[in-house]
Amino acid sequence: MDVLAEVLAPFKWLVSALMVWFHDALSGLGLPAANGWTWTLAIIGLVLVIRAALIPVFLRQVDAQRRMRRLQPDLKKLQDKYKGKTDQLSRQAMAQEQMALYKEHGTNPFSACLPMLIQVPFFLALFQVLSGITSAARQDQGIGAMSHQQVVQFDASSIHGAPLSASVLHQVGGDQAAVTVLTVVMILVMTAAQFLTQRRIMARSLPDESADNPLLRQQRMFLYVLPLIFGVGGILFPIGVLVYWTTTNLWTLAQQFFVK
Structure with a gap:
């Protein structure tokens, strides 16, 4: 666990620094x-x-x-x-020839997952930051680039009565209902976006006549398993993490539909 903490430390600092920068900029524009x-x-x-930084990765994913579609025959x-x-x-x-x-076509069956995999350390870092907000506020500490005052502000903040640092299984105040x-609504939105995105990836990767292709089983696994994982895991995530993942899933869906 200490090794994971050391690996995620720079990501925690970067994630918290970006949050603080945007928060200060929005506050400077007059928002409380x-x-x-x-x-x-x-x-x-x-x-x-x-996600803007990952646009080159996404374009490589589309390629x-x-x-993948061309090698199906x-x-x-x-x-x-x-x-x-x-x-x-x-x-x-057969595995060697596959x-x-x-290699000959310059692709692999897991290329569609690359942008998501790159986001994993940022997602885990944000999860650790938001999960530790309440504890840091009580212990007079900051987290990453967030000062103690900002930690206290975040811990006390909420949307529609739901604290951003709270989850269904970890209530830190506010209205549990x-x-x-809010958790259920965002889980439904982010899993729907994930499902539609994977459908779009399958349409791009597999030709119409490939219904009996073994690769289809792998793609179907991503189609149903990934939304299920995030749907079930969503009850563990703080509201702030759900905001992050819902937004990034909607971004991904928009990219798949608008980038030709």
């Missing part, structure tokens, strides 16, 4: 410093910066999806070649 919506907009600003031929062969040597040979095809309702 201790208001929950000011901090919510600061989190959304954090998402916009991270990989195109390449070769994968189908490979599947037919080894159809009915279940011995160990045949399975190994890897050679992926509001926390539950």
